[in-house]
Amino acid sequence: MKLRNELLLIFAMVIWSASWTSGKLIASTAPPQITLFWRYLFSAIALAPLVTLTGARFRVTLAQALWAALGAGIMTVYTFMFFIGLKTGLAGAAGVLVTSMNPIFTYFLTRVLFRHTLRARDALGLTLGVAGGAILIEFWHLSYEQMLLSGNLLFLVASLVYALVTLTTNAATRATSIVVYSFYVNVFGAVICMTLIGGDFSRTPAAHDYNYWLNVFYLGVVSNAFATTVYFFAVKQLGSARASSYVFIVPATALLIAALYLHEPVKATTLIGGLIALLAVTILRRA
Numbered sequence: 001m002k003l004r005n006e007l008l009l010i011f012a013m014v015i016w017s018a019s020w021t022s023g024k025l026i027a028s029t030a031p032p033q034i035t036l037f038w039r040y041l042f043s044a045i046a047l048a049p050l051v052t053l054t055g056a057r058f059r060v061t062l063a064q065a066l067w068a069a070l071g072a073g074i075m076t077v078y079t080f081m082f083f084i085g086l087k088t089g090l091a092g093a094a095g096v097l098v099t100s101m102n103p104i105f106t107y108f109l110t111r112v113l114f115r116h117t118l119r120a121r122d123a124l125g126l127t128l129g130v131a132g133g134a135i136l137i138e139f140w141h142l143s144y145e146q147m148l149l150s151g152n153l154l155f156l157v158a159s160l161v162y163a164l165v166t167l168t169t170n171a172a173t174r175a176t177s178i179v180v181y182s183f184y185v186n187v188f189g190a191v192i193c194m195t196l197i198g199g200d201f202s203r204t205p206a207a208h209d210y211n212y213w214l215n216v217f218y219l220g221v222v223s224n225a226f227a228t229t230v231y232f233f234a235v236k237q238l239g240s241a242r243a244s245s246y247v248f249i250v251p252a253t254a255l256l257i258a259a260l261y262l263h264e265p266v267k268a269t270t271l272i273g274g275l276i277a278l279l280a281v282t283i284l285r286r287a
Contacts, residue, residue, distance in 0.1 A: 005233070005234055006238075009230060009231065009234045009243065011227075012226070012231055014249065014250075016099075016227050017095060017253035017256075018223075018253075019227075020091040020092065020095040020257075020258060021091045021254075022218050022223070024091035024258070024262060025215050026215045027083050028087050029205055029211075029212050030203055032080050032084060034197060036080070036083070036193045040187075040190035040193060040224075042217060042220030042224075042225070043224040043228075046220070046225035047179060048183060051177070054179050056179055064176045064181075067172035067181070068172065068188055070172075071168050071169060071172060071181070071188075072184075072186070072188035072191075074164050074168060076192050078158050078161040078162050081154045081158040081161065084154060087151070089154070090264050090265075091254070091262060092255040092256075092257070092264045092266065093136075093264075093267065095250055096251040096270050097159065097270075098155050099250040100133070100273070100281075101129070101160070102163055102166070103281045103284070104126065105159055105160045105163035107126075107284045108163075109167060126284070129281070132273045132278075133156065136152070136270065136273035136277070138269055166235060169181070169235050178232050182225070182228065182232055186224070231243065
């Protein structure tokens with residue numbers, strides 16, 4: 001059972017890897033709230049049959065609904081940063097930065113929130129994580145404008161936000177079916193985006209814009225409904241710290257897919273920073 005969960009998680013991570021390239025392809029096609037709304041809607045539609053197939057019920061308590069609403073809010077903040085950053089940033093570099101720093105932020109927040117004492121190995125891992133992150137964002141370019149234009153600042157904050165998604169999911173699914181939780185996260189996410197849109201869908205791409213809709217389908221059904229649900233399930237089965245460490249499968253494949261499909265350059269800083277962050281995660285997993 002444990003091996004099967006880990007293999008599914010690895011498969012989900014490969015799917016996530018391609019989501020950076022997919023997102024880059026449509027980041028400038030429509031406003032983020034429009035794309036997010038359709039992504040959430042596609043995900044909710046895809047997840048609805050799974051709720052029935054797994055024998056779960058759509059009925060939830062007020063507390064469970066509030067957890068899902070909180071998860072949707074945090075996920076929406078993360079995904080906004082995802083699309084805005086991809087307008088100017090490189091998909092491959094973004095995949096490395098966010099997924100390299102996410103396990104480190106998750107581990108650190110877990111230690112802080114649960115008041116665990118930081119040991120020498122923890123301190124070493126976190127120090128290496130900070131060093132890797134600094135290289136990934138090219139800290140020597142300290143100009144705010146340069147950081148913002150490269151998308152690196154948004155991607156760094158996004159990795160912290162997704163750490164909160166991981167922890168929220170871990171807490172919320174202790175008494176809720178993971179599929180039901182994922183379904184309502186997407187439902188509430190769609191509602192949040194409708195509020196931001198204000199009823200004006202005029203900037204939604206035309207139905208014959210196949211590039212846009214195929215990528216929205218991929219992001220909504222394949223990446224969000226399937227891969228994210230697998231990730232949430234793994235968080236529940238393996239724990240947030242262990243599950244988040246598997247996110248590190250994404251960087252190399254995200255770089256490869258972006259380089260092959262988008263012909264993006266692979267920077268030395270991306271490779272060096274990613275490897276240092278990988279070492280940090282390895283140390284933290286053994287801590």
